[in-house]
Every structure is written in structure tokens, then in C-alpha cells.
Amino acid sequence: MNKSTLIFFAMLMLLFIGCRSQDHPKQHIRQAAVAGQFYHKNPAQLKNQLKQFFSEAKTKRAGTTRAVIVPHAGYVFSGQVAASAFNQINPDRKIKNVFLLGSAHRVWVNKASVFGGEAYETPLGQVRVNTEIVHKLLENSAFSYNEKAHKNEHSLEVELPFLQHHLKNNFQIIPILVNTQDQREIQSIAKALKPYYTQNNLFVISTDFSHYPSDKDACKTDSLTAEAVASGNTEELLMQIEKNNQKGVSNLKTSMCGLSAMLVFLDIIEDQGYTIEKIEYRNSSDSQYGNKNRVVGYWAMRVVSKKAIKAKEASFSLNATEKNYLLKLARNTIDQYLKTKRIPAIPENDLTPNLKTKTGCFVTLHKNGRLRGCIGNFSGTLPLAEGVQEMAVAAATEDPRFNTVRSEELKSIKIEISVLTPLKPIDNLKDFELGKHGIYIQKGMHSGTYLPQVADDKNWTKEEFVSHCSKYKAGLGKDGWKKAKLYTYEALIFSEKSHSNE
The missing domain is CATH 3.30.700.20 (Hypothetical protein ph0010; domain 1)
Known part of the structure; x- marks a missing residue:
């Protein structure tokens, strides 16, 4: 085989490899889409705002927090509640991966869409994506990559500055958007994610609660919905959502915008010995920019092992x-x-x-x-x-x-x-x-x-x-x-x- 023939075959191989590489999503850095709208675009102002939130956040409770449930509205409305949730995480803890679960608000996604780029960027810098885990998930038929769905979605992006500010050690993220409420699809997604629900990883479930009822109605509705979430049972949550709908609460558009993500997470931890604790509740009327006649509800919650709580109870004493x-x-x-x-x-x-x-x-x-x-x-x-x-x-x-x-x-x-x-x-x-x-x-x-x-x-x-x-x-x-x-x-x-x- 002469030299020109070798070169020809080498070029064919490069072309083949290049075509095969398109099976994986295009690698890129996702730019901050809602900086300057949902939170400060200026890094110094953002850091000061986060510092203030954490200084007034609910104190960390006993036990290792394995997951948090957090709101995703503009910081002037829900930032304080979000900080109370993230404050339940030990800032010195070495977390390898943060799985971000939310629902797409602008583009409908079938089953689950996992972000296939290299990193998310915020005013506080880049957060790397664990592309190895992403590629493994994309081999599962329950997952795909819908670039448009991630491009302008705020529900995952707004959680990152809290993590960047609070955690002292480096971590990688796996951003996932879910819209389906089909039980089989929910179970398939949860089954694929369950092996990653380990001590080294953190799960962040991004959701707001009731949308647009009055302050009084929101407090009642959100309390009932949160109790259902705390039960850890998907059927109880779905039943409560249906009860909320049947009550005819004026202007109630939804009880939980991130319901799909919540259902996936509850399926992951079902019968695994975890307790879901309520940390803090507020709604948009608690902000100086809010209106008591039309509000959105926000809960901070955390997930902790029942064994950790029992161990803490057993170990505490006073001489x-x-x-x-x-x-x-x-x-x-x-x-x-x-x-x-x-x-x-x-x-x-x-x-x-x-x-x-x-x-x-x-x-x-x-x-x-x-x-x-x-x-x-x-x-x-x-x-x-x-x-x-x-x-x-x-x-x-x-x-x-x-x-x-x-x-x-x-x-x-x-x-x-x-x-x-x-x-x-x-x-x-x-x-x-x-x-x-x-x-x-x-x-x-x-x-x-x-x-x-x-x-x-x-x-x-x-x-x-x-x-x-x-x-x-x-x-x-x-x-x-x-x-x-x-x-x-x-x-x-x-x-x-x-x-x-x-």
C-alpha cells in the first residue's frame, strides 16, 4: 500500500469519526439567560445579595441533607426561601455532583432532557457539567437533549449562584428538565437516576408552589400541598393536587409548576428511609414588590435520612x-x-x-x-x-x-x-x-x-x-x-x- 493510499484511508477514518461524534450533543457553554432579570447581573451586587440572604436563612438542622426542594422565582420574591433550603447543606461537604431537576416552562420536552453542553455560566463563573454521566443517561431511551428547552429556561439557572456562593468545594452538575406526568415515563426516569442518589451527590428539585391565588388561599393550599410532599408518597401528592383543583380556589392556575420533577424525585426515594422536612414558607406577597391578591407560593424543604435523625436523637445528652x-x-x-x-x-x-x-x-x-x-x-x-x-x-x-x-x-x-x-x-x-x-x-x-x-x-x-x-x-x-x-x-x-x- 503506497503513501497516497494510506492518506486516503486516514481521511476516511477522520470523516467517519467526525460523523459518529454527532451522536453526542454539541459541546458548548450555556450563557446565563436570566441574569439581570431574575437576579443581579453584576457579580459584586449578586454576592452581596446572596450574603444577605444566607445571613437571614433558617439555621441548618441536624443530619446530612441529601436533597433540597427550592423555589425558582426572581430573587426579590423567593431568594430568602431558597437560601434557607441551601443553608441546610454543610458548606464544607465534598459533593461530587449536583443533579438539578426542574420543569421546562418555555419548550415542552418529552420524557427528560439532560443538558449536553460543557458548562453553565453565571455572573459568578462557570459550573462544569459532568459529561460522562450525561452521556450515560443519553444512552437510556428515557433521556434526550433538547437544546432549545435549556437555552432560556430559568428554573435550573437561578439555583446555581446559591450553590456557587455556599459550597466551598468544587462540584459538577447534571441539569435535567422534565415535563411528563405519565407514570411509566416518570418511573423510567427515576430508575435511571436512582443509582446516582448517593452520599457523594446532591439533588436539587426546583419548583414553586401555588400560582396566582390570593395570599390567604395560597397559604392554605401550599400548606396542604407541602404536607403531601412531606409524606414522600407520589399518590398522596397527586391526590392533593386534584383536591386543590376541585376546590375551585379563585385564580389558582397550578399547585406546583415543577410537579413532574417532584414526581421523579419522590419515585427515586420511595421506601428508601428518608424524611422530607419543611424549612420555611413564604409567598410573593411577603416581598415589597408583591400583591396579596395574586401570589406565587414558595417552600424550602430538605431530605434527610431517618437513621441520621435517630442517631442524633440518641447521641444528645447534657451532664x-x-x-x-x-x-x-x-x-x-x-x-x-x-x-x-x-x-x-x-x-x-x-x-x-x-x-x-x-x-x-x-x-x-x-x-x-x-x-x-x-x-x-x-x-x-x-x-x-x-x-x-x-x-x-x-x-x-x-x-x-x-x-x-x-x-x-x-x-x-x-x-x-x-x-x-x-x-x-x-x-x-x-x-x-x-x-x-x-x-x-x-x-x-x-x-x-x-x-x-x-x-x-x-x-x-x-x-x-x-x-x-x-x-x-x-x-x-x-x-x-x-x-x-x-x-x-x-x-x-x-x-x-x-x-x-x-
């Missing part, structure tokens, strides 16, 4: 020194606040790791053996020591059942503190143990609780305990709990009386 410190802190804080209207600062050196742990707590005041005030919260948004300070002041000055505690009265008051474990949903009272568990009842905007120790003062049965809480604390009537969400929790309880000799 006698820490308990005594909190009791003295509560008393001193009330005393100082009644005199100066200020909560005293806590020296940083006083705080052990346990006292810095973010967990819910209640502070109860007794005078001559009778209740004098009790206030608390479940959210655990503050370190325990700071939470005790706030609840101590609230119990002394804000309990609507009592007059404000007077300074001269404080010496006659005994303080009790209850440190709470995270809420655990239950289906019936079989999982409720009187005297060990507290009960939390929630239905719509109504909620109420009885601490575990309330059972010590009453000769009630389980049903009486829950019925009284339902009627007098949640405002649902004595039988209202039967159609409400029920949660139990445990409390680490200690008081000045019980620790006076320690």
Missing part, C-alpha cells in the same frame, strides 16, 4: 454541669431583662459543644407549685444556650395566660427546662407513650403541644391527653386531632428543684 449552667443562665437572663429590657450576652468560653447545639427547648416557670408561664419552640434555630435565654424571657413576659413576672416575684419562682428531640410523625396513638412523649398536633394554620411532663400532673388516659391538647392548645376541638397531623417528641427535663443538690 449535670451543663444542666445547672442553663438553669442559672435562665434565671439570670430573666432577672437582667426585667431590670434592663436587654438579654445579656453569653461569654463564648462558657459554652460547651452541647450548649452550642441547635435544638428546640421550652422554659417553664412554677410559683408555689403552680404554673406561672411556659413558652418554647421546636425549630432549633438557635444554639441551645441562646434558645434557653429567649424562651426564659418569653415565659416570664409573653405567656398570654399570665401577667408579666415582676422582679420581686422572681425569688419565689422555680425554673424548669425541657430540651426537645426532633418531631416524629405518627399515624395513631399506638406509637404515643404517655409520660414519655410530648404530643404536637397540627392542622392547617392550627397547632398546639403538651410537653411529656404534663401527664405527671393529670390522671388522663392517652386519648384524654391528646383531646385536651387538641381543644385547648391547638383550637381544633376535642376530636379535631383525629383528622390532624400528629407528632411525638421526647424531652430532656430538668429543674432547679431536681438539681439543687448537684
Whole structure:
């Protein structure tokens, strides 16, 4: 074979390889499509805005966040809620890949469209696409690449600046758009993605909730929809969406614009031992640019392993020194606040790791053996020591059942503190143990609780305990709990009386 023949065959091979390469999507950098519209185009302004959002975001809860559910509206409307969701992720965590799941708003896509370019670009720089995973997904018939669908779509793009700002380590993305609600197609997409739902990867589900009802109607509708999402069950979510539609809510166009993406994700985690937690809710009327007559709803939610929550519950305890410190802190804080209207600062050196742990707590005041005030919260948004300070002041000055505690009265008051474990949903009272568990009842905007120790003062049965809480604390009537969400929790309880000799 002469030299010219070799050259001819070499050219044929290059041509063949070039033609075969068209089977893969064209490699390119996707430019930011909605910078300057949905968020600041100027990098410095964008960084300042994100910094402000995260400074006011809900505090990270215990356990490794495996996925977040976030809104995708303009930052002036939903940015604060989105930050509360992303703030649940440990910024130091080494995340290899972020799977972005959203619905296409401008171009309909069949099944799922995975972005086939090299990177997404935002004012904060480029985020690389994991092209190896993309190519594997494109080998599956459930996936294709619709370039037009990705080109101007905002639902995935707006999440990237939050990730770029918050995560300290490099990561790659797999951007996926879904429109189908066909059950078989949803299952096929989920099956292909399930192997990637691992500790090293993060899933971001981009969706807003109700579109265009009034503020009042949105709050009710979005609460019900979020409860259905938190169930982790696709059928329950679809049933709730249908109920929303049948109610005839004025101007309700959709209950969830990213429903397809949500259905895919719920199918991925079904029966895998994960809990979906609600973090924060707002709607567009909470923005200075919003209108209460026509709103869009936004939820921040996160997904965490049930085992991680149980491990955290089992591992937390306080020693006698820490308990005594909190009791003295509560008393001193009330005393100082009644005199100066200020909560005293806590020296940083006083705080052990346990006292810095973010967990819910209640502070109860007794005078001559009778209740004098009790206030608390479940959210655990503050370190325990700071939470005790706030609840101590609230119990002394804000309990609507009592007059404000007077300074001269404080010496006659005994303080009790209850440190709470995270809420655990239950289906019936079989999982409720009187005297060990507290009960939390929630239905719509109504909620109420009885601490575990309330059972010590009453000769009630389980049903009486829950019925009284339902009627007098949640405002649902004595039988209202039967159609409400029920949660139990445990409390680490200690008081000045019980620790006076320690």
C-alpha cells in the first residue's frame, strides 16, 4: 500500500469519526439567560445579595441533607426561601455532583432532557457539567437533549449562584428538565437516576408552589400541598393536587409548576428511609414588590435520612454541669431583662459543644407549685444556650395566660427546662407513650403541644391527653386531632428543684 493510499484511508477514518461524534450533543457553554432579570447581573451586587440572604436563612438542622426542594422565582420574591433550603447543606461537604431537576416552562420536552453542553455560566463563573454521566443517561431511551428547552429556561439557572456562593468545594452538575406526568415515563426516569442518589451527590428539585391565588388561599393550599410532599408518597401528592383543583380556589392556575420533577424525585426515594422536612414558607406577597391578591407560593424543604435523625436523637445528652449552667443562665437572663429590657450576652468560653447545639427547648416557670408561664419552640434555630435565654424571657413576659413576672416575684419562682428531640410523625396513638412523649398536633394554620411532663400532673388516659391538647392548645376541638397531623417528641427535663443538690 503506497503513501497516497494510506492518506486516503486516514481521511476516511477522520470523516467517519467526525460523523459518529454527532451522536453526542454539541459541546458548548450555556450563557446565563436570566441574569439581570431574575437576579443581579453584576457579580459584586449578586454576592452581596446572596450574603444577605444566607445571613437571614433558617439555621441548618441536624443530619446530612441529601436533597433540597427550592423555589425558582426572581430573587426579590423567593431568594430568602431558597437560601434557607441551601443553608441546610454543610458548606464544607465534598459533593461530587449536583443533579438539578426542574420543569421546562418555555419548550415542552418529552420524557427528560439532560443538558449536553460543557458548562453553565453565571455572573459568578462557570459550573462544569459532568459529561460522562450525561452521556450515560443519553444512552437510556428515557433521556434526550433538547437544546432549545435549556437555552432560556430559568428554573435550573437561578439555583446555581446559591450553590456557587455556599459550597466551598468544587462540584459538577447534571441539569435535567422534565415535563411528563405519565407514570411509566416518570418511573423510567427515576430508575435511571436512582443509582446516582448517593452520599457523594446532591439533588436539587426546583419548583414553586401555588400560582396566582390570593395570599390567604395560597397559604392554605401550599400548606396542604407541602404536607403531601412531606409524606414522600407520589399518590398522596397527586391526590392533593386534584383536591386543590376541585376546590375551585379563585385564580389558582397550578399547585406546583415543577410537579413532574417532584414526581421523579419522590419515585427515586420511595421506601428508601428518608424524611422530607419543611424549612420555611413564604409567598410573593411577603416581598415589597408583591400583591396579596395574586401570589406565587414558595417552600424550602430538605431530605434527610431517618437513621441520621435517630442517631442524633440518641447521641444528645447534657451532664449535670451543663444542666445547672442553663438553669442559672435562665434565671439570670430573666432577672437582667426585667431590670434592663436587654438579654445579656453569653461569654463564648462558657459554652460547651452541647450548649452550642441547635435544638428546640421550652422554659417553664412554677410559683408555689403552680404554673406561672411556659413558652418554647421546636425549630432549633438557635444554639441551645441562646434558645434557653429567649424562651426564659418569653415565659416570664409573653405567656398570654399570665401577667408579666415582676422582679420581686422572681425569688419565689422555680425554673424548669425541657430540651426537645426532633418531631416524629405518627399515624395513631399506638406509637404515643404517655409520660414519655410530648404530643404536637397540627392542622392547617392550627397547632398546639403538651410537653411529656404534663401527664405527671393529670390522671388522663392517652386519648384524654391528646383531646385536651387538641381543644385547648391547638383550637381544633376535642376530636379535631383525629383528622390532624400528629407528632411525638421526647424531652430532656430538668429543674432547679431536681438539681439543687448537684
